[in-house]
Amino acid sequence: MDQAVRSAVKAATADCDRNAWDAGNCPVRDVMNRISGKWSTLLLEALAEKPHRFGELRRLVPDISQRMLTQTLRDLQRDGYIEREVFPTKPPSVEYRMTPLGRSLFGPLSKVLAWAAENHDAVRAARRSFDDAGLA
Amino acid sequence: MDQAVRSAVKAATADCDRNAWDAGNCPVRDVMNRISGKWSTLLLEALAEKPHRFGELRRLVPDISQRMLTQTLRDLQRDGYIEREVFPTKPPSVEYRMTPLGRSLFGPLSKVLAWAAENHDAVRAARRSFDDAGLA
DNA sequence: AGTGCTGGTCTATTTTTGAGACTGACATCG
């Protein structure tokens, strides 16, 4: 398993290693920089379940500002993870839904999310012992 | 497969859904907020391969500032993903290496990294067609 | 004495994020 991971990473970063992860040149960084935004995973998680409208997402993630919701949705749309459809209803409504590309990303991504949920306690424990040991 | 993902996510977010991802309450957000920093994955990637010293990491990720390198390493250490060891050599050197916890995170995480490498072209294509279609 | 290496810290500046008011077409309430 460790070997499998090793080779996956090697393949994943082959282009980067040449330039030591040169900023604009590294596919991994280019893709990850969007995914790893504060809100991106939350929204992908919500939209993985089912399509949602703007206001629904706002209620689902209560502490996101409208500004960041708009922007993050647009970024996710730009990179092809989600689609936006406007319905010409009386107050026009907008629905966001995941694309096949987004769904294919969410496969691996959900594994990380699951890891986070499972290991939250271990992380909290590590954090406590770090804080207790001298350097806050 | 879709079903498997669905249930994994459901388990992962069970606590969150109750409070609609309430900020300080959600394990996933708590863990992800650290992982998803701009530099965290890069450093985890580097240290997954083998232990490295501060200066090595700096050269490996050329466009990180010393301040962010120091801080990101400390954050990763605090959450228990990496360890820091100081060697009392003549110019004292510091080695960073992954912990078992970090390694266990890196399993799923490396899958996402691999996805990023594989699908970089698709993302770039999506980005282009979005930009070409009117709204820049 | 001067230079370079180590792993950092400190300060000032730029970038990102966030809170909150505002838009505009329509619907509902009194």
Next chain:
DNA sequence: CGATGTCAGTCTCAAAAATAGACCAGCACT
């Protein structure tokens, strides 16, 4: 009729975070 609310955003300005780059101490070599 006029007030208010919903919808999906935009705009402005302040706060928070990231960055660049100078600086530090200790030691080795020349």
